[in-house]
Amino acid sequence: MTAATPPPLSPPPGSADRLPTAAPAPAPTTLPAGPVTSAWAGDVPRLAARGLIKRFGETTALAGVEVEIPDGASLAVMGPSGSGKSTLLHCLAGIYQPDAGVVALRGREVQGLSEKERSLLRRSQYGFVFQFGQLLSELTALENVALPAMLTGASRVEAETAAQQWLAALGLAGTEGRRPGELSGGQAQRVAVARALTTRPDVVFADEPTGSLDRSTGHDVMRVLVESTRAVGASLVVVTHDAQVAAWCDARIDMLDGRVVPAGTTTGGGVGPRTGELEAIRAAAVPR
Incomplete structure (x- = not known):
């Protein structure tokens, strides 16, 4: 695999502090034998x-x-x-x-x-981000981000509270009530990123x-x-x-x-x- 040198990443002040921390990873088992x-x-x-x-x-x-x-x-x-x-x-x-x-x-x-x-x-x-976002047009940005968590068993209040935190962390505070058609292309893709991350x-x-x-x-x-x-x-x-x-x-x-x-x-x-x-x-x- 050929490594590519990534550009320097400079998050907005305080944004990293607002991102939820990752849950501890379970100990992995051994992969099946095979060439690498x-x-x-x-x-x-x-x-x-x-x-x-x-x-x-x-x-x-x-x-x-x-x-x-x-x-x-x-x-x-x-x-x-x-x-x-x-x-x-x-x-x-x-x-x-x-x-x-x-x-x-x-x-x-x-x-x-x-x-x-x-x-x-x-x-x-798994989380997914697609070329055109594939947000549900009838749902608000908040509801789109909260949906995956609700599908995995979180209550609506828990899911929407977490969704609001994700949207704020990704620079989308104030867009919670907008539907996809009311967002710019960049905003819609940020919502898609938030949706992909909401289940950790x-x-x-x-x-x-x-x-x-x-x-x-x-x-x-x-x-x-x-x-x-x-x-x-x-x-x-x-x-x-x-x-x-x-x-x-x-x-x-x-x-x-x-x-x-x-x-x-x-x-x-x-x-x-x-x-x-x-x-x-x-x-x-x-x-x-």
């Missing part, structure tokens, strides 16, 4: 995949993908359209069942769970989280996403075709034709950072 091709080795990773194969009819979307993500680390998965990066995210998140291979969360195999168990896993231990997930999955935003707003959303997941100890998987987005993460893999390839060898949107790109991102992250 990731740069991460040693301790059991937060999330791991080995030998993943996924086919759709005659098309092989994943052809033996292996990856590991440590506790609290962020990983960017890059590649052009059709490279298999979104399929990998769906397999890691338990949405797709791989045809072969192992996905393990804290050493526990995910693909062996029943559909009901995987649904509960996605609801309680082990892993947050972000699929093209800045794809519908302009560059400046996208940088701001990535800063918030990386800072907030890191603050609560969640690991982060970001699928993107944009090298500038990938540069925010601790590490990166490139995909082509369902396989992990050396960084910078993919074409089109999958190329590595160009000269001056990282410097421009760092400059954009400096508060003005």
Whole structure:
């Protein structure tokens, strides 16, 4: 796995203090024996995949993908359209069942769970941020953020109190009563980040989280996403075709034709950072 040097992160004064602290992690069990091709080795990773194969009819979307993500680390998965990066995210998140291979969360195999168990896993231990937010249009920002906690058994009062804290921590105080159509694109994605974090997930999955935003707003959303997941100890998987987005993460893999390839060898949107790109991102992250 090729590491990408992330830009300096400068949270707003006091924002980190307002983020709830992460719950202690349970002791992981040992992963099934198998080859490890990731740069991460040693301790059991937060999330791991080995030998993943996924086919759709005659098309092989994943052809033996292996990856590991440590506790609290962020990983960017890059590649052009059709490279298999979104399929990998769906397999890691338990949405797709791989045809072969192992996905393990804290050493526990995910693909062996029943559909009901995987649904509960996605609801309680995973958080999701999508390209267009996918907020429920009929609910307010507060209600959108509170919903996952209520689905896992929290009372409405508890869930909405926590949701208000998350919104304030992410710079959205005063937007609690607005519906998605009354929010800017950047505000809506911040609400989506708050919603993803409200259940204190082990892993947050972000699929093209800045794809519908302009560059400046996208940088701001990535800063918030990386800072907030890191603050609560969640690991982060970001699928993107944009090298500038990938540069925010601790590490990166490139995909082509369902396989992990050396960084910078993919074409089109999958190329590595160009000269001056990282410097421009760092400059954009400096508060003005």
